[in-house]
Amino acid sequence: MWSTVPVQVIKIMFAGCLMVWLFTVASCAMLGYGTTVMVNSLANSEAAKKIARKARERELQxxxxxxxxxxxxxxxDDYYEEYMDK
Incomplete structure (x- = not known):
């Protein structure tokens, strides 16, 4: 059966699987990069700085x-030492 399948079809199927894999890896990389950019921008925002400042103030308090x-x-005993023994 496999002898009747042309080599060209196998090459096209392999290339198609490779392209799907590459697109999957690329989309995951772009999602990861986008998440990193978003987290960095949120971490450096004024609201995040206010929240961090309030948290530090609350912790210090x-x-x-x-x-x-x-x-x-x-x-x-402390009471007697300080007030009664004088």
Whole structure:
């Protein structure tokens, strides 16, 4: 059966499969590049900078609040040492 298929048909089928594969790889590469460009542009936008600044401010505020709570925590022994022994 295969002996009746001309070699030219096999070459055309191979070339067609190769072209489909190349187009698939190229489209994936373009999608990846487009995604990279979009993410970079969003990361460098003013809104992203505002969000990052607010997040840093919130994190610093939480850190300061946590330190203030830890510094203001006194045990009963601390109270007696500071106020009753004088």
């Amino acid at each position: 939480e850190h300061n609040d946590r330190d203030n709570r830890a510094a203001s925590y006194h045990t009963r």
